[in-house]
Amino acid sequence: MIRLWTVTALYLANLPFADSLFVVLLTLPMFFMVMVGLYRIRSRRFEIGDVFWFCLFVYFVISPLQRIHEDRIGGATAITAYAYEPQEFIAAMLIVVLFCLPFLFVPMERDEPAAKVDGLPLPMPVLLILNGLAFASFVASEGGMERLLSSRLEQDPSQAFIGSLFFLGLQSVTACLVAVRFHVARSRLISLVPLLLVIALLAVSRNPFNAPRFMLLAVWGPVMLALCGGRVPAAWFYVVGLLALTTLFPVLNITTRLGLGGVGDLSEISVFGNFFDIPSVDVFDMAVHAVRFMSAHDQMWGEKLTAILLFFVPRAVWPAKPVVGGLDVGNELFAAGMYGTPNLSFFIGCDLYMDFGFAGVALGGVVVAMLLRSVLMAEWGVFGGVSVLRILIASSMPILLRGSVGAVLPLFVCQIAVALALSRRVRDQAYPARLYQERLRR
Numbered sequence: 180m181i182r183l184w185t186v187t188a189l190y191l192a193n194l195p196f197a198d199s200l201f202v203v204l205l206t207l208p209m210f211f212m213v214m215v216g217l218y219r220i221r222s223r224r225f226e227i228g229d230v231f232w233f234c235l236f237v238y239f240v241i242s243p244l245q246r247i248h249e250d251r252i253g254g255a256t257a258i259t260a261y262a263y264e265p266q267e268f269i270a271a272m273l274i275v276v277l278f279c280l281p282f283l284f285v286p287m288e289r290d291e292p293a294a295k296v297d298g299l300p301l302p303m304p305v306l307l308i309l310n311g312l313a314f315a316s317f318v319a320s321e322g323g324m325e326r327l328l329s330s331r332l333e334q335d336p337s338q339a340f341i342g343s344l345f346f347l348g349l350q351s352v353t354a355c356l357v358a359v360r361f362h363v364a365r366s367r368l369i370s371l372v373p374l375l376l377v378i379a380l381l382a383v384s385r386n387p388f389n390a391p392r393f394m395l396l397a398v399w400g401p402v403m404l405a406l407c408g409g410r411v412p413a414a415w416f417y418v419v420g421l422l423a424l425t426t427l428f429p430v431l432n433i434t435t436r437l438g439l440g441g442v443g444d445l446s447e448i449s450v451f452g453n454f455f456d457i458p459s460v461d462v463f464d465m466a467v468h469a470v471r472f473m474s475a476h477d478q479m480w481g482e483k484l485t486a487i488l489l490f491f492v493p494r495a496v497w498p499a500k501p502v503v504g505g506l507d508v509g510n511e512l513f514a515a516g517m518y519g520t521p522n523l524s525f526f527i528g529c530d531l532y533m534d535f536g537f538a539g540v541a542l543g544g545v546v547v548a549m550l551l552r553s554v555l556m557a558e559w560g561v562f563g564g565v566s567v568l569r570i571l572i573a574s575s576m577p578i579l580l581r582g583s584v585g586a587v588l589p590l591f592v593c594q595i596a597v598a599l600a601l602s603r604r605v606r607d608q609a610y611p612a613r614l615y616q617e618r619l620r621r
Contacts (some may be wrong), residue, residue, distance in 0.1 A: 182293075186236055208272070210236070214479055215283060219283070222288050222375075227573045228287030229417075230333070230577065231580070251263065270470045271466035271467040275466065300357075310353040316347035317343055324383075347593070348593030349593070350398075351594060354401075356601070357374055357377045363563040367527070378402065397575045401570045405570060425457070462524045462580075462582070479501075481534050483501065485586070503584070505525030505585075508523070526615070527579075527582055530582075554572070555569070560602050568595070575590075
Protein backbone atom coordinates (compact mmCIF):
# COMPACT_ATOMS: atom_id res chain seq x y z
CA MET A 180 0.00 0.00 0.00
CA ILE A 181 2.98 2.33 0.42
CA ARG A 182 3.02 2.74 -3.37
CA LEU A 183 -0.58 3.86 -3.68
CA TRP A 184 -0.48 6.04 -0.57
CA THR A 185 2.68 7.85 -1.70
CA VAL A 186 1.38 8.58 -5.20
CA THR A 187 -2.04 9.61 -3.93
CA ALA A 188 -0.55 11.92 -1.30
CA LEU A 189 1.69 13.62 -3.85
CA TYR A 190 -1.20 14.05 -6.25
CA LEU A 191 -3.55 15.49 -3.63
CA ALA A 192 -0.83 17.83 -2.33
CA ASN A 193 -0.35 19.33 -5.78
CA LEU A 194 -4.01 19.29 -6.84
CA PRO A 195 -5.06 22.54 -5.05
CA PHE A 196 -2.35 24.43 -6.94
CA ALA A 197 -3.46 23.25 -10.39
CA ASP A 198 -4.10 26.15 -12.73
CA SER A 199 -7.56 25.01 -13.82
CA LEU A 200 -10.02 22.14 -13.98
CA PHE A 201 -8.75 21.47 -17.50
CA VAL A 202 -5.29 20.62 -16.15
CA VAL A 203 -6.79 18.28 -13.54
CA LEU A 204 -8.87 16.45 -16.15
CA LEU A 205 -5.86 16.32 -18.46
CA THR A 206 -3.78 14.39 -15.91
CA LEU A 207 -6.52 12.05 -14.66
CA PRO A 208 -6.12 9.27 -17.32
CA MET A 209 -2.41 8.99 -16.64
CA PHE A 210 -2.97 9.16 -12.89
CA PHE A 211 -5.44 6.25 -13.01
CA MET A 212 -3.08 4.26 -15.24
CA VAL A 213 -0.23 4.74 -12.77
CA MET A 214 -2.46 3.68 -9.88
CA VAL A 215 -3.48 0.49 -11.69
CA GLY A 216 0.14 -0.28 -12.59
CA LEU A 217 1.28 0.16 -9.00
CA TYR A 218 -1.70 -1.77 -7.62
CA ARG A 219 -0.65 -4.82 -9.64
CA ILE A 220 2.73 -4.91 -7.85
CA ARG A 221 2.19 -7.10 -4.79
CA SER A 222 5.77 -7.40 -3.61
CA ARG A 223 6.84 -5.50 -0.53
CA ARG A 224 10.25 -5.04 -2.12
CA PHE A 225 11.43 -2.54 -4.66
CA GLU A 226 10.64 -3.67 -8.20
CA ILE A 227 11.25 -2.37 -11.72
CA GLY A 228 7.57 -1.44 -11.83
CA ASP A 229 8.15 1.03 -9.00
CA VAL A 230 10.67 2.96 -11.10
CA PHE A 231 8.61 2.72 -14.28
CA TRP A 232 5.28 3.90 -12.91
CA PHE A 233 6.67 6.44 -10.45
CA CYS A 234 8.73 8.11 -13.20
CA LEU A 235 5.67 8.27 -15.45
CA PHE A 236 3.72 9.74 -12.53
CA VAL A 237 6.29 12.52 -11.98
CA TYR A 238 6.86 13.23 -15.68
CA PHE A 239 3.26 13.20 -16.90
CA VAL A 240 1.02 13.82 -13.88
CA ILE A 241 2.83 15.94 -11.30
CA SER A 242 4.84 17.98 -13.80
CA PRO A 243 1.81 19.10 -15.88
CA LEU A 244 -0.04 20.00 -12.68
CA GLN A 245 2.88 22.19 -11.66
CA ARG A 246 3.94 23.65 -15.00
CA ILE A 247 0.79 24.43 -17.01
CA HIS A 248 -0.33 28.02 -16.50
CA GLU A 249 -3.28 29.13 -18.63
CA ASP A 250 -2.17 28.54 -22.25
CA ARG A 251 1.53 28.26 -21.50
CA ILE A 252 3.72 25.56 -20.03
CA GLY A 253 6.89 25.95 -17.99
CA GLY A 254 8.16 26.20 -14.43
CA ALA A 255 8.47 29.37 -12.41
CA THR A 256 11.93 30.09 -13.86
CA ALA A 257 11.22 29.03 -17.45
CA ILE A 258 11.08 31.47 -20.35
CA THR A 259 7.98 30.47 -22.26
CA ALA A 260 7.58 32.12 -25.64
CA TYR A 261 4.70 30.09 -27.05
CA ALA A 262 1.00 29.89 -26.17
CA TYR A 263 -0.67 26.55 -26.86
CA GLU A 264 -4.19 25.48 -27.67
CA PRO A 265 -6.07 23.02 -25.41
CA GLN A 266 -6.08 20.40 -28.19
CA GLU A 267 -2.28 20.51 -28.28
CA PHE A 268 -2.08 19.68 -24.57
CA ILE A 269 -4.62 16.89 -25.11
CA ALA A 270 -2.70 15.50 -28.10
CA ALA A 271 0.52 15.46 -26.06
CA MET A 272 -1.14 13.53 -23.24
CA LEU A 273 -2.75 11.16 -25.74
CA ILE A 274 0.73 10.29 -27.05
CA VAL A 275 1.80 9.34 -23.54
CA VAL A 276 -1.34 7.35 -22.73
CA LEU A 277 -1.32 5.41 -26.02
CA PHE A 278 2.32 4.46 -25.66
CA CYS A 279 2.13 3.48 -21.96
CA LEU A 280 -1.16 1.56 -22.02
CA PRO A 281 0.35 -1.79 -23.17
CA PHE A 282 2.74 -1.77 -20.20
CA LEU A 283 -0.16 -2.47 -17.88
CA PHE A 284 0.04 -6.03 -19.23
CA VAL A 285 3.76 -6.41 -18.49
CA PRO A 286 4.50 -8.11 -15.14
CA MET A 287 7.17 -5.99 -13.50
CA GLU A 288 7.76 -8.07 -10.39
CA ARG A 289 10.68 -10.40 -10.05
CA ASP A 290 9.82 -14.06 -10.50
CA GLU A 291 12.25 -15.67 -8.09
CA PRO A 292 11.98 -19.29 -9.31
CA ALA A 293 12.23 -18.34 -12.99
CA ALA A 294 15.18 -16.02 -12.43
CA LYS A 295 17.10 -18.44 -10.25
CA VAL A 296 20.44 -19.37 -11.77
CA ASP A 297 23.13 -21.14 -9.79
CA GLY A 298 26.54 -19.58 -10.22
CA LEU A 299 28.68 -16.65 -9.17
CA PRO A 300 30.30 -13.94 -11.26
CA LEU A 301 33.84 -14.32 -12.56
CA PRO A 302 36.52 -14.82 -9.88
CA MET A 303 37.44 -11.66 -8.03
CA PRO A 304 40.97 -11.36 -9.60
CA VAL A 305 39.46 -11.53 -13.10
CA LEU A 306 36.82 -8.93 -12.24
CA LEU A 307 39.49 -6.61 -10.84
CA ILE A 308 41.65 -6.98 -13.96
CA LEU A 309 38.69 -6.26 -16.25
CA ASN A 310 37.65 -3.32 -14.09
CA GLY A 311 41.17 -1.86 -14.08
CA LEU A 312 41.56 -2.23 -17.84
CA ALA A 313 38.13 -0.68 -18.40
CA PHE A 314 39.04 2.27 -16.15
CA ALA A 315 42.37 2.89 -17.89
CA SER A 316 40.72 2.64 -21.32
CA PHE A 317 37.91 4.99 -20.29
CA VAL A 318 40.36 7.61 -19.00
CA ALA A 319 42.37 7.43 -22.24
CA SER A 320 39.25 7.55 -24.41
CA GLU A 321 37.99 10.62 -22.55
CA GLY A 322 41.14 12.58 -23.35
CA GLY A 323 43.11 12.01 -20.19
CA MET A 324 42.68 12.49 -16.47
CA GLU A 325 42.69 16.29 -16.58
CA ARG A 326 39.71 16.47 -18.93
CA LEU A 327 37.92 13.66 -17.08
CA LEU A 328 38.09 15.48 -13.75
CA SER A 329 36.93 18.82 -15.15
CA SER A 330 33.30 19.93 -14.98
CA ARG A 331 30.93 19.19 -17.85
CA LEU A 332 30.93 22.81 -19.05
CA GLU A 333 34.73 22.75 -19.27
CA GLN A 334 34.96 19.48 -21.19
CA ASP A 335 35.54 19.57 -24.93
CA PRO A 336 33.24 16.91 -26.48
CA SER A 337 35.56 16.52 -29.47
CA GLN A 338 38.26 14.99 -27.27
CA ALA A 339 36.10 12.01 -26.27
CA PHE A 340 36.24 8.72 -28.17
CA ILE A 341 32.94 7.26 -29.36
CA GLY A 342 33.77 3.88 -27.77
CA SER A 343 34.32 5.37 -24.30
CA LEU A 344 30.83 4.37 -23.16
CA PHE A 345 31.67 0.71 -23.78
CA PHE A 346 34.61 1.01 -21.40
CA LEU A 347 32.41 2.80 -18.86
CA GLY A 348 29.78 0.08 -19.27
CA LEU A 349 32.39 -2.62 -18.65
CA GLN A 350 33.71 -0.76 -15.62
CA SER A 351 30.25 -0.22 -14.10
CA VAL A 352 29.08 -3.81 -14.65
CA THR A 353 32.27 -5.35 -13.24
CA ALA A 354 32.00 -3.00 -10.24
CA CYS A 355 28.42 -4.23 -9.79
CA LEU A 356 29.62 -7.86 -9.92
CA VAL A 357 32.31 -7.13 -7.33
CA ALA A 358 29.50 -5.75 -5.14
CA VAL A 359 27.53 -8.98 -5.74
CA ARG A 360 30.52 -11.06 -4.62
CA PHE A 361 30.81 -8.86 -1.54
CA HIS A 362 27.10 -9.39 -0.79
CA VAL A 363 27.31 -13.19 -0.98
CA ALA A 364 30.80 -13.57 0.54
CA ARG A 365 31.16 -15.60 3.69
CA SER A 366 33.91 -13.28 4.88
CA ARG A 367 33.03 -9.75 3.85
CA LEU A 368 36.21 -8.38 5.39
CA ILE A 369 38.29 -10.11 2.70
CA SER A 370 36.00 -8.79 -0.06
CA LEU A 371 35.98 -5.26 1.32
CA VAL A 372 39.31 -4.18 -0.18
CA PRO A 373 38.38 -5.10 -3.80
CA LEU A 374 35.01 -3.41 -3.32
CA LEU A 375 36.59 -0.18 -2.08
CA LEU A 376 39.05 -0.28 -4.97
CA VAL A 377 36.42 -0.51 -7.71
CA ILE A 378 34.29 2.12 -5.97
CA ALA A 379 37.28 4.49 -5.86
CA LEU A 380 37.94 4.00 -9.58
CA LEU A 381 34.26 4.49 -10.43
CA ALA A 382 34.25 7.67 -8.33
CA VAL A 383 36.99 9.02 -10.58
CA SER A 384 35.24 8.02 -13.79
CA ARG A 385 31.78 9.33 -12.89
CA ASN A 386 31.27 11.68 -9.95
CA PRO A 387 28.93 14.58 -9.08
CA PHE A 388 31.37 17.09 -10.61
CA ASN A 389 31.94 15.61 -14.06
CA ALA A 390 28.89 13.58 -15.13
CA PRO A 391 25.18 14.12 -15.89
CA ARG A 392 22.77 13.22 -13.10
CA PHE A 393 21.11 10.32 -14.87
CA MET A 394 24.46 8.85 -15.93
CA LEU A 395 25.46 8.87 -12.27
CA LEU A 396 22.30 6.93 -11.52
CA ALA A 397 23.02 4.47 -14.34
CA VAL A 398 26.53 3.61 -13.10
CA TRP A 399 26.12 3.96 -9.34
CA GLY A 400 22.59 2.57 -8.99
CA PRO A 401 23.63 -1.00 -9.92
CA VAL A 402 26.47 -0.98 -7.39
CA MET A 403 24.26 0.29 -4.57
CA LEU A 404 21.47 -2.16 -5.34
CA ALA A 405 23.92 -5.07 -5.70
CA LEU A 406 25.24 -4.38 -2.21
CA CYS A 407 21.68 -5.03 -0.99
CA GLY A 408 21.32 -8.09 -3.17
CA GLY A 409 18.81 -6.21 -5.30
CA ARG A 410 16.27 -6.58 -2.51
CA VAL A 411 15.26 -3.23 -1.04
CA PRO A 412 11.99 -2.45 0.79
CA ALA A 413 9.61 -0.55 -1.48
CA ALA A 414 9.21 2.17 1.15
CA TRP A 415 12.91 2.98 0.86
CA PHE A 416 12.57 3.61 -2.85
CA TYR A 417 9.80 6.17 -2.42
CA VAL A 418 11.63 7.96 0.39
CA VAL A 419 14.83 8.11 -1.64
CA GLY A 420 12.87 9.09 -4.76
CA LEU A 421 11.31 12.09 -3.02
CA LEU A 422 14.66 13.16 -1.57
CA ALA A 423 16.27 12.82 -5.00
CA LEU A 424 13.64 14.99 -6.70
CA THR A 425 13.64 17.75 -4.08
CA THR A 426 17.28 17.74 -2.93
CA LEU A 427 19.76 15.44 -4.66
CA PHE A 428 18.95 16.17 -8.31
CA PRO A 429 18.82 19.97 -7.82
CA VAL A 430 22.24 19.74 -6.13
CA LEU A 431 23.63 17.60 -8.94
CA ASN A 432 22.14 19.96 -11.51
CA ILE A 433 24.57 22.58 -10.20
CA THR A 434 27.64 20.48 -9.37
CA THR A 435 27.66 18.42 -12.58
CA ARG A 436 27.65 21.57 -14.71
CA LEU A 437 29.87 23.90 -12.69
CA GLY A 438 32.04 21.44 -10.77
CA LEU A 439 33.43 22.55 -7.43
CA GLY A 440 32.82 26.15 -8.45
CA GLY A 441 29.09 25.58 -8.11
CA VAL A 442 29.20 24.53 -4.44
CA GLY A 443 28.57 28.12 -3.37
CA ASP A 444 25.21 28.12 -5.16
CA LEU A 445 23.85 25.15 -3.18
CA SER A 446 22.52 27.43 -0.42
CA GLU A 447 19.94 28.81 -2.87
CA ILE A 448 18.19 25.43 -3.25
CA SER A 449 14.74 25.34 -1.64
CA VAL A 450 13.61 21.83 -0.73
CA PHE A 451 10.07 22.98 0.04
CA GLY A 452 9.89 24.98 -3.17
CA ASN A 453 11.16 22.05 -5.21
CA PHE A 454 8.37 19.86 -3.82
CA PHE A 455 5.76 22.07 -5.52
CA ASP A 456 7.86 22.96 -8.56
CA ILE A 457 10.14 20.02 -9.31
CA PRO A 458 13.05 21.44 -11.34
CA SER A 459 14.35 20.10 -14.65
CA VAL A 460 11.34 17.84 -15.32
CA ASP A 461 10.23 19.07 -18.72
CA VAL A 462 9.31 15.79 -20.44
CA PHE A 463 5.64 16.72 -20.88
CA ASP A 464 6.65 20.23 -21.94
CA MET A 465 8.62 18.70 -24.79
CA ALA A 466 5.67 16.51 -25.78
CA VAL A 467 3.54 19.64 -26.16
CA HIS A 468 6.31 21.33 -28.12
CA ALA A 469 6.51 18.25 -30.37
CA VAL A 470 2.80 18.46 -31.17
CA ARG A 471 3.21 22.13 -32.14
CA PHE A 472 6.33 21.29 -34.17
CA MET A 473 4.52 18.62 -36.17
CA SER A 474 1.63 20.95 -36.95
CA ALA A 475 4.05 22.73 -39.30
CA HIS A 476 5.96 19.66 -40.57
CA ASP A 477 5.16 16.49 -42.45
CA GLN A 478 5.52 13.07 -40.86
CA MET A 479 9.09 11.77 -40.91
CA TRP A 480 8.21 8.18 -41.92
CA GLY A 481 10.88 6.40 -39.91
CA GLU A 482 13.64 9.00 -39.67
CA LYS A 483 13.43 9.28 -35.89
CA LEU A 484 13.15 5.53 -35.40
CA THR A 485 16.22 5.09 -37.61
CA ALA A 486 18.14 7.61 -35.52
CA ILE A 487 17.27 5.66 -32.37
CA LEU A 488 17.98 2.16 -33.68
CA LEU A 489 21.22 3.14 -35.42
CA PHE A 490 22.59 5.22 -32.56
CA PHE A 491 25.85 3.25 -32.72
CA VAL A 492 26.70 4.44 -36.25
CA PRO A 493 29.10 7.40 -35.97
CA ARG A 494 28.05 10.55 -37.77
CA ALA A 495 31.56 10.72 -39.19
CA VAL A 496 30.76 7.52 -41.09
CA TRP A 497 27.21 8.59 -41.99
CA PRO A 498 27.06 12.41 -42.06
CA ALA A 499 23.45 12.41 -43.28
CA LYS A 500 22.21 10.14 -40.47
CA PRO A 501 18.85 11.42 -39.14
CA VAL A 502 18.77 13.10 -35.74
CA VAL A 503 16.42 12.19 -32.91
CA GLY A 504 13.22 14.17 -32.51
CA GLY A 505 14.49 15.87 -29.37
CA LEU A 506 17.14 17.70 -31.38
CA ASP A 507 14.68 18.82 -34.04
CA VAL A 508 12.35 20.33 -31.47
CA GLY A 509 15.21 21.38 -29.19
CA ASN A 510 16.97 23.35 -31.91
CA GLU A 511 13.77 25.26 -32.64
CA LEU A 512 13.23 26.08 -28.96
CA PHE A 513 16.88 27.02 -28.52
CA ALA A 514 16.70 29.37 -31.50
CA ALA A 515 13.59 30.97 -29.98
CA GLY A 516 15.46 31.60 -26.72
CA MET A 517 13.21 29.31 -24.66
CA TYR A 518 16.03 27.02 -23.53
CA GLY A 519 19.74 27.42 -23.05
CA THR A 520 20.59 24.21 -24.91
CA PRO A 521 19.03 22.21 -27.76
CA ASN A 522 19.89 18.93 -26.02
CA LEU A 523 16.61 18.40 -24.17
CA SER A 524 14.54 15.51 -22.82
CA PHE A 525 12.21 13.78 -25.27
CA PHE A 526 9.81 10.91 -24.63
CA ILE A 527 10.20 8.04 -27.10
CA GLY A 528 6.49 8.16 -27.89
CA CYS A 529 7.06 11.61 -29.37
CA ASP A 530 9.68 10.22 -31.76
CA LEU A 531 7.12 7.70 -32.96
CA TYR A 532 4.49 10.44 -33.25
CA MET A 533 6.82 12.48 -35.46
CA ASP A 534 7.38 9.43 -37.66
CA PHE A 535 3.97 7.78 -37.96
CA GLY A 536 1.40 9.78 -35.97
CA PHE A 537 -0.84 8.28 -33.28
CA ALA A 538 -0.93 4.89 -35.04
CA GLY A 539 2.84 4.64 -34.74
CA VAL A 540 2.69 5.59 -31.07
CA ALA A 541 0.15 2.86 -30.30
CA LEU A 542 2.02 0.19 -32.27
CA GLY A 543 5.39 1.28 -30.88
CA GLY A 544 4.09 1.02 -27.33
CA VAL A 545 3.00 -2.57 -27.95
CA VAL A 546 6.38 -3.51 -29.47
CA VAL A 547 8.42 -1.91 -26.68
CA ALA A 548 6.17 -3.46 -24.01
CA MET A 549 6.64 -6.91 -25.58
CA LEU A 550 10.40 -6.34 -25.70
CA LEU A 551 10.50 -5.36 -22.03
CA ARG A 552 8.38 -8.36 -21.10
CA SER A 553 10.71 -10.76 -22.93
CA VAL A 554 13.79 -9.23 -21.29
CA LEU A 555 12.27 -9.39 -17.80
CA MET A 556 11.33 -13.05 -18.32
CA ALA A 557 14.86 -13.97 -19.42
CA GLU A 558 16.87 -16.25 -17.14
CA TRP A 559 20.25 -14.75 -17.93
CA GLY A 560 21.87 -11.90 -16.05
CA VAL A 561 21.49 -13.51 -12.61
CA PHE A 562 24.65 -13.90 -10.54
CA GLY A 563 24.62 -15.51 -7.12
CA GLY A 564 20.85 -15.07 -6.92
CA VAL A 565 21.13 -11.33 -7.70
CA SER A 566 19.42 -10.25 -10.92
CA VAL A 567 21.99 -7.83 -12.30
CA LEU A 568 19.92 -7.51 -15.46
CA ARG A 569 16.96 -6.10 -13.54
CA ILE A 570 19.25 -3.85 -11.52
CA LEU A 571 20.70 -2.36 -14.70
CA ILE A 572 17.24 -1.82 -16.19
CA ALA A 573 15.90 -0.21 -13.01
CA SER A 574 18.89 2.16 -12.77
CA SER A 575 18.55 3.36 -16.37
CA MET A 576 14.75 3.42 -16.51
CA PRO A 577 14.41 7.11 -15.45
CA ILE A 578 16.64 8.38 -18.26
CA LEU A 579 15.24 5.94 -20.84
CA LEU A 580 11.74 7.26 -20.11
CA ARG A 581 12.96 10.85 -20.04
CA GLY A 582 15.00 10.61 -23.26
CA SER A 583 16.09 11.51 -25.75
CA VAL A 584 16.34 7.75 -26.13
CA GLY A 585 18.81 7.77 -29.01
CA ALA A 586 21.18 9.89 -26.93
CA VAL A 587 21.01 7.79 -23.74
CA LEU A 588 20.86 4.28 -25.21
CA PRO A 589 24.63 3.76 -25.78
CA LEU A 590 25.66 3.31 -22.12
CA PHE A 591 22.63 1.17 -21.31
CA VAL A 592 23.14 -1.10 -24.33
CA CYS A 593 26.84 -1.48 -23.49
CA GLN A 594 25.99 -2.44 -19.91
CA ILE A 595 23.44 -5.02 -21.07
CA ALA A 596 25.90 -6.44 -23.63
CA VAL A 597 28.61 -6.84 -20.97
CA ALA A 598 26.15 -8.47 -18.54
CA LEU A 599 24.99 -10.85 -21.27
CA ALA A 600 28.55 -11.80 -22.23
CA LEU A 601 29.56 -12.48 -18.63
CA SER A 602 26.34 -14.29 -17.74
CA ARG A 603 26.87 -16.84 -20.53
CA ARG A 604 29.89 -18.16 -18.66
CA VAL A 605 27.85 -18.45 -15.46
CA ARG A 606 25.08 -20.33 -17.25
CA ASP A 607 27.58 -22.62 -18.99
CA GLN A 608 29.05 -23.49 -15.61
CA ALA A 609 25.69 -23.83 -13.89
CA TYR A 610 24.01 -26.05 -16.49
CA PRO A 611 26.29 -29.15 -16.12
CA ALA A 612 25.98 -28.91 -12.33
CA ARG A 613 22.17 -28.85 -12.50
CA LEU A 614 22.15 -31.66 -15.06
CA TYR A 615 24.30 -33.78 -12.76
CA GLN A 616 21.97 -33.06 -9.82
CA GLU A 617 18.93 -34.07 -11.89
CA ARG A 618 20.58 -37.37 -12.83
CA LEU A 619 21.29 -38.07 -9.19
CA ARG A 620 17.60 -37.57 -8.36
CA ARG A 621 16.62 -40.16 -10.96
